[in-house]
Amino acid sequence: MPKLDGWEILARLRKIKKTPVLMLTARDQSRDRVRGLDTGADDYVVKPFDLPELFARLRALIRRSANKSSNIIGIGDVKIDTAARNVLLKDKVMELTAREYALVEFMALHRGEVVTRTQLYEHLFDENDDTFSNLLDVHVSNVRKKLGAEFINAPATDPAYVRTESFLLAAFSGLPKIEVPAAAVGNKPRIFELRTYESHSKKANKKKIEMFNTGEIDIFRRTGLQPVFFGETLAGSKMPSLTYMLTFENMAEREKHWAAFIADPEWKKMSTTPGFTDVEIVSNISNIFLRPASYSQI
Secondary structure, eight states, rough: OSSHHHHHHHHHHHHHHHOOOEEEEEOHHHHHHHHHHHTTEEEESSSOOHHHHHHHHHHHHHHHHHTTSSEEEEETTEEEETTTTTEEEEEOOOOOOOOHHHHHHHHHTTTOOOOOHHHHHHOOTTTSSSSTTOOOOOOOOHHHHHHHHHHHHOOOOOOOOOEEOOOOOOOTTTBSSOOOOOOGTTSSOOEEEEEEEEEESHHHEEEEEEEHHIIIHHHHHHOOOEEEEEEEESSSSSSSEEEEEEEEHHHHHHHHHHHHHHHHHHHHHHSSSSOOOOHHHHHEEEEEEEEEETTOOO
């Protein structure tokens, strides 16, 4: 190569990337092999070479770089055969173009990682391609249509997925630990009320938390509202917010205890105190009623 030889290029590459490297060269001396491997090459092949063996070595190199020991990569109903270079969906070979296959293989080998558009461009295209075009988006869309047809076209009677929502909460100082309901022993009948209070600002959210910690939780207990937990939302879809759970024997008991709470003189005074009124610190309240599963620990 002009100006730079393979050793120098490899040394520079190793300073910035961990890309697997196979050296293909006419230098067949033992010291050359040692130098190549010590410089950072993952494999070393001397000319002349057998083409099928070269391909096998490249596949092995790809597997090692992805911590794979087999030519088959399985992801749900999809199997990628890196030796045959094909993709099977429910054991049926899918018709993919060479670049569509390369896209699927690359994503499968980097499963669980964040893959950037730049990485995909570098893997799929060379310097002669127009990387500012929408070619990548076209290939991604085609792969989705071919491998995700059942998901995309799922009927309402057979939804393709179940919606889930996750929150990370920090316990209130006024209730630092979960309180397991007495009815949990023997799995007696009980219901739960999960309430979320959203606020327009973090300051307002902190004020509502202060309100619970400095008196409202005590009023709950005195009027028969039995808490399970109180938590400030650290991560979730409704922020800033707080979430708490109450437990009751049944809906009739719930109505009775909430009525007692609303009528409580101390609550009436607290809820009308400037800085503690709902209009100042709460923008929305949502309720979910639950029944425990047979294996519930609460």
